[in-house]
Every structure is written in structure tokens, then in C-alpha cells.
Amino acid sequence: MSKHYLELSGIDMRFRTDKGEFEALKNVNLRLKKGEFVSLIGHSGCGKSTVLNLVAGLHEPSSGGVILDGREVDGPGPERAVVFQNHALLPWLTVEQNIALAVDNTFPHQGKAERQERVRHFLELVHMGHAAHKLPGEISGGMKQRVGIARALSVDPKVLLMDEPFGALDALTRAHLQDSLMEIQAELGNTVIMITHDVDEAVLLSDRIVMMTNGPSATIGEILPISLARPRNRVALSDDGHYHQLRRRVLSFLYEGHNKVSPLDKKARVA
Numbered sequence: 001m002s003k004h005y006l007e008l009s010g011i012d013m014r015f016r017t018d019k020g021e022f023e024a025l026k027n028v029n030l031r032l033k034k035g036e037f038v039s040l041i042g043h044s045g046c047g048k049s050t051v052l053n054l055v056a057g058l059h060e061p062s063s064g065g066v067i068l069d070g071r072e073v074d075g076p077g078p079e080r081a082v083v084f085q086n087h088a089l090l091p092w093l094t095v096e097q098n099i100a101l102a103v104d105n106t107f108p109h110q111g112k113a114e115r116q117e118r119v120r121h122f123l124e125l126v127h128m129g130h131a132a133h134k135l136p137g138e139i140s141g142g143m144k145q146r147v148g149i150a151r152a153l154s155v156d157p158k159v160l161l162m163d164e165p166f167g168a169l170d171a172l173t174r175a176h177l178q179d180s181l182m183e184i185q186a187e188l189g190n191t192v193i194m195i196t197h198d199v200d201e202a203v204l205l206s207d208r209i210v211m212m213t214n215g216p217s218a219t220i221g222e223i224l225p226i227s228l229a230r231p232r233n234r235v236a237l238s239d240d241g242h243y244h245q246l247r248r249r250v251l252s253f254l255y256e257g258h259n260k261v262s263p264l265d266k267k268a269r270v271a
């Protein structure tokens, strides 16, 4: 068995299109330790969501494979929970019912009281206990995202996959959620892969930042370890020289050399 918790090996991903085959990814190799927080960053269209979808089991790679905790990923499953940018809550169910649906589906053999306790626990973890009986349409975008995170965590996933989870939020709400996520991560020790376009977010949250080259045939260009001590404080880091060096390294990867995207390319929207 691999000593790595999550392993992507030799992954190529080709899509069939009207114009023939399109090779989105070429030879992607990545290994995560249990409890590691890894961010994926790269220009729009380089293949970040494709990598996440492969780990989620939503795509099957053209070559190579994904192994999680010693088992090959061959389809979606509750041990790989996904948090999307647009939360994807069911609008006709309350906040509590949205989480209960996931819990009931994943733990059908647990008693009702135990399942209810689990739902409550994760609602409290994201500070949403007070809104348990509200509908998604009655809460803010940031609150919806908290519920989405609670729902994903409530099924005890082996890996949490986050696709730009805070991308649609205003800067202050985003900062609050990043802080909450760091607290939750410190408490639960989840293994996380997060896609982001935000360099500051990547440096603040990650143990490593995986920087992808531009497609087609995108691959991992560089992996940057983030050795900043935890817990991390955004205000203190704003005066930290090492933080700025790391930030600069990511910016230079994205905007210099072969990864540079023309300013005319409207798809380039890396912050």
C-alpha cells in the first residue's frame, strides 16, 4: 500500500470534442499526506476543475489513476465530498434538513438521535446553529457557503474537495470564512484540495500550493511548500517578509515565463 494518503499518478485526461480529441491534462502526478491542505492555482482553463473532478470520481482518466487510502477511485463516493462555489443547497429544504439529507444517506444504520446530533454538531462548527430552520433563500451567500461546508464535512469525508469555495463572496465575508476554515482544519485535520484564483488565499490556507501550467496538455509546473507557522493570522502576515516572498513566487509563476497569459485573453482572471 502507498504511504501517501492520496495519490494521483501519471494522469492524462483527453476529452472528445466536435473537433477531435482535446488533451486537457498530461502526466499529472501529485501525492498528499493525510491532513494536508493543498491549493491548486493556475490560469483559467488550465485544468484545475478537471483534476478535482478526477479525484471526486466524476471523470475517469484517459491514463493513470487516483488512489485514496489504498483504494483506487472508480466513481463518486461520500469519502470524497465536494464544496462548489455556488453551494448547491436544495432550496426547498431548511439548512438543517440539507445537512440531514447527506447524513441520513451516508449513515443509514446509525440511530436517529445520533444522526441528529451529528447534524447539530456540524451546524455549530460553522456557527450556523442559529439558522437551522431557515431556508437557503433566507440566508446570505456567506452563510450558504458555511452550510455547504458543514454538509460536506458532516459525512466524515476522507478528502474535502473545494472548487473556488469563496469565489462568489465579498472580501470581508471571504476573510471570515477563510478564518473559519483554518479553525476547522486545525480541529478536524481534514485532507483538503482547494481550487482558488486568489494568491493570498492560497498562501494563507495551504501547506503546499500546486501551480499548474497553461493548457492544452497542462501539468503541474511547480509545487511550493508553505512553511508559515500555524495558527496563521492575516494581519500579522501582512508584515511578514516570508509571507511576501511566497506570494511573490506564486505571482511570478503565474505572470512570468511560459505561464504568462496575454492581457487580451479575457479568460485570464487570476487575482
Ligand SMILES: Nc1ncnc2c1ncn2[C@@H]1O[C@H](COP(=O)(O)OP(=O)(O)OP(=O)(O)O)[C@@H](O)[C@H]1O
Pocket: 015, 016, 017, 022, 024, 042, 043, 044, 045, 046, 047, 048, 049, 050, 051, 215
Ligand atoms: N467535458 C469536457 N469536454 C471537453 N473539454 C473539456 C471538458 N471539460 C473541460 N474541458 C476543457 O479542459 C480544459 C480544462 O478545463 P477546466 O474546467 O478543468 O479548467 P479550470 O482550470 O478549472 O478553469 P477555470 O479556472 O476557468 O474554472 C479547458 O480547456 C476546458 O475547455
